[in-house]
Amino acid sequence: MLDAAIMAAEEGSNPLIPNVWELLVTVVGFVVLMYIVRKFVMPAFEKTFAERTEAIEGGIAKAEAAQAEANAALDQYKQQLVEARTEANRIREEARAEGAQILADLKEKAAAESARITEQAHVQIEAERQAAVVSLRAEVGTLATDLASRIVGESLADDARSSRVVDRFLADLETSSSAGAAK
Amino acid sequence: MIALALPAATTEEGFVAPTIEDTHYRDILPWGGEYGVLLEAGFGKQMLLTILSVVLIAAFFLIASRRRQMVPGKLQFLGESAYGFVRNSIGKDIIGGNDFLRYVPWLFTAFFFVLVNNIFGAIPFLQLPTFSHPGSAYGIAALFFFLWVGIGLKKHGIRYFKLAVVPSGVPWYILLIVVPIEIISNFIVRPVTHSLRLFATMLAGHLIVTLAGSAIEYMVMTGNIFLQGTSVLVLVGSIAMYMLEALIMVLQAYVFTLLAAIYIEGALHADAH
Numbered sequence: 001m002l003d004a005a006i007m008a009a010e011e012g013s014n015p016l017i018p019n020v021w022e023l024l025v026t027v028v029g030f031v032v033l034m035y036i037v038r039k040f041v042m043p044a045f046e047k048t049f050a051e052r053t054e055a056i057e058g059g060i061a062k063a064e065a066a067q068a069e070a071n072a073a074l075d076q077y078k079q080q081l082v083e084a085r086t087e088a089n090r091i092r093e094e095a096r097a098e099g100a101q102i103l104a105d106l107k108e109k110a111a112a113e114s115a116r117i118t119e120q121a122h123v124q125i126e127a128e129r130q131a132a133v134v135s136l137r138a139e140v141g142t143l144a145t146d147l148a149s150r151i152v153g154e155s156l157a158d159d160a161r162s163s164r165v166v167d168r169f170l171a172d173l174e175t176s177s178s179a180g181a182a183k
Numbered sequence: 184m185i186a187l188a189l190p191a192a193t194t195e196e197g198f199v200a201p202t203i204e205d206t207h208y209r210d211i212l213p214w215g216g217e218y219g220v221l222l223e224a225g226f227g228k229q230m231l232l233t234i235l236s237v238v239l240i241a242a243f244f245l246i247a248s249r250r251r252q253m254v255p256g257k258l259q260f261l262g263e264s265a266y267g268f269v270r271n272s273i274g275k276d277i278i279g280g281n282d283f284l285r286y287v288p289w290l291f292t293a294f295f296f297v298l299v300n301n302i303f304g305a306i307p308f309l310q311l312p313t314f315s316h317p318g319s320a321y322g323i324a325a326l327f328f329f330l331w332v333g334i335g336l337k338k339h340g341i342r343y344f345k346l347a348v349v350p351s352g353v354p355w356y357i358l359l360i361v362v363p364i365e366i367i368s369n370f371i372v373r374p375v376t377h378s379l380r381l382f383a384t385m386l387a388g389h390l391i392v393t394l395a396g397s398a399i400e401y402m403v404m405t406g407n408i409f410l411q412g413t414s415v416l417v418l419v420g421s422i423a424m425y426m427l428e429a430l431i432m433v434l435q436a437y438v439f440t441l442l443a444a445i446y447i448e449g450a451l452h453a454d455a456h
Contacts, residue, residue, distance in 0.1 A: 015317065015386065022318035025230045029237040030323055034292040036241045042288055044248035045266045048255075055253060 141166040198401045201393045232313050236299040244295075269294050269440065277444035278451065286447050289330060293323065294440040297381065301432035304389055305425065312432065315385035317378075324378030327443045332370075335450035346453035377442055384435050388428035395421030 145162045247262025255263055269291045274283045304312030314320045335343035348365040349358065395417055402414035
């Protein structure tokens with residue numbers, strides 16, 4: 001051993017020549033270390049990583065679910081608000097239409113009433129005028145005959161003849177007046 | 184290699200620079216000397232540190248992952264960050280796909296095994312990056328070499344070798360040149376560089392720190408006031424080199440793992456390259 005070492009030193013040993021024992025120790029050490037890593041260290045770390053990823057992703061999923069729920073509720077409230085507004089508008093519209101209908105009905109009724117009253121008044125006025133005409137005609141005839149008999153004597157006292165004369169006179173009068181009106 | 188074997192003595196009573204032999208201490212439990220140069224060994228500091236690294240890494244991550252909590256404590260957070268870094272920014276980003284998790288134990292173990300063993304070189308009294316011994320670097324690179332060749336064979340069968348060395352859409356007369364280059368680069372240069380990169384950076388850094396240390400010691404011990412004064416400059420320079428070395432220790436652990444992931448990905452998707 002000592003001789004070999006001295007010989008090596010004297011020759012200036014080649015630094016590239018390996019020492020087989022050192023090589024073996026390194027290889028065995030590496031393999032042992034790798035066994036420990038593969039068996040214990042790596043599974044533990046990988047498991048922790050996986051669990052952590054799961055925890056984070058689970059948390060994110062939970063938050064997303066809550067967010068979705070909140071959004072759904074918001075949509076629902078908005079929907080309900082829109083529905084309520086539509087309903088209110090519809091009711092207001094209906095009330096307005098109903099009011100207009102009522103107003104129109106009342107107006108129509110009032111117009112009908114006034115027309116009826118006017119009609120009635122016309123009829124009454126016509127009737128009164130007819131009555132007046134009839135009574136006037138009788139009175140005028142009587143007055144005229146009385147006046148004529150006073151003027152021409154008693155000969156005109158015969159009722160039938162005198163009324164014929166009066167009727168003819170009045171007819172002539174109407175004809176001439178209507179002709180004048182036509183002209 | 185000849186240049187690396189530094190001359191043992193400059194002048195008769197001057198500065199004796201440390202050699203590569205000084206980075207090997209193997210006298211804790213000597214054995215095996217009778218098997219020849221390759222097997223000439225004893226249980227040395229380097230092996231002790233390798234075993235120590237396995238114990239430290241296993242203990243740390245077992246404790247950090249023992250009490251799993253949704254909201255991690257400081258220790259659990261540290262462990263999870265370390266694991267998540269290798270799992271996501273190396274495993275997931277490079278290998279990707281659905282089954283990258285199958286290779287995460289390899290990458291995770293490689294990263295922290297190499298990292299802790301490298302950092303041993305920056306810790307006073309330990310002061311030995313275990314991968315500055317070629318055996319360790321060859322061993323770990325060989326493990327990954329067999330891993331990615333195995334992945335390629337399992338995934339594509341024997342056709343894997345054709346997929347790995349014959350690029351598609353290349354005319355036959357260029358293939359005559361390309362195929363040997365691909366064979367050499369994929370199956371010889373790749374595992375060699377994978378190990379030598381780690382080994383050489385660690386050895387160089389360790390030599391520089393050792394050299395600076397012994398130079399300071401020599402200068403202070405000379406009793407020459409000028410040399411003693413100048414040793415301050417060496418000290419400042421060695422601190423800067425120490426910082427650089429610490430950076431390289433972390434960087435090489437990352438590079439080693441990253442390359443391992445790239446090789447695995449290449450074997451998995453050999454038909455797409």
